[in-house]
């Protein structure tokens with residue numbers, strides 16, 4: 144089979160974007176790596192045929208090819224709601240099984256990669272390399288044997304937390320209950336380092352980050368985080384954290400979520416969500432008063448009214464103007480300036496965010512990043528680092544060749 148990397152002319156970007164020949168040549172001769180996408184649940188839960196042009200979401204195999212997305216770290220994302228249901232492991236394995244089924248069904252197009260060498264070989268053979276990984280440290284169920292088994296099954300990073308604080312690590316968007324990493328959390332990092340599993344600090348609180356960087360003996364990764372200086376979302380990373388990742392030899396891969404990219408979008412979204420809670424509170428207050436007066440304060444009334452409010456506010460959230468491709472590159476630029484060009488890469492979070500940025504609506508538009516970096520006079524060697532080589536270096540440093 145002819146590698147589409149070797150012969151860029153066989154690819155006409157489906158996106159119909161006009162990219163310069165120089166950008167296309169550079170992009171299609173680079174190893175492009177993205178370290179976070181939640182796409183596999185579309186295959187497992189919704190039965191979408193990712194081998195075809197789905198016309199939905201951000202990733203499918205035809206668009207992966209169009210964007211020359213050589214390596215995707217496919218996240219097995221397990222929501223916090225599985226913790227009380229006590230089925231985090233089941234859910235995590237369901238998703239891994241889905242990824243393995245997808246690759247088995249499409250052996251000419253996609254293959255599981257467990258090492259950096261696998262990634263390079265698979266891409267050179269003209270296929271997409273899929274690296275399995277886990278989002279949500281609660282998936283290990285407080286068990287190092289479970290962690291080791293995930294490694295054996297092929298999982299190559301674990302995001303220490305998701306939006307929720309778990310029993311051993313605090314999240315950036317939840318209450319601090321462990322003062323960062325607990326003693327067991329430190330054991331988790333040591334065991335991940337020993338195995339070669341990448342420690343992913345996206346989602347963790349600042350204190351958990353600093354604890355992790357203190358314990359880690361190998362380069363860490365922020366698989367999908369952006370720069371706090373440009374958008375003050377708690378999920379983003381402050382400049383001193385970026386510099387610490389540089390010292391550690393790790394990599395920060397930029398997330399494409401609108402409120403992580405744009406301070407304007409973050410403020411408008413927060414306002415919308417605060418107003419939603421105020422409206423809900425009003426309905427509940429009214430219902431309580433009505434109940435006292437033996438009037439219409441029934442649970443059904445409250446449920447129906449609050450559902451309508453939520454629906455309307457969700458619609459309004461979708462209408463907030465999205466940031467652009469150029470703003471994604473602003474984050475890359477900022478991290479490159481603060482941490483150095485060796486410590487930044489791509490972590491779109493595709494299929495885990497709402498709408499993609501304008502100009503980066505799905506993975507077929509990845510060449511636009513190369514174009515914009517060229518416009519900003521990055522050297523071709525530095526662009527290759529940003530597109531994937533930095534992440535490959537971190538993968539090799541953790542897992543070995």
Ligand SMILES: [Zn+2]
Nearest residue numbers: 278346367495
């Ligand atoms: Zn995430």
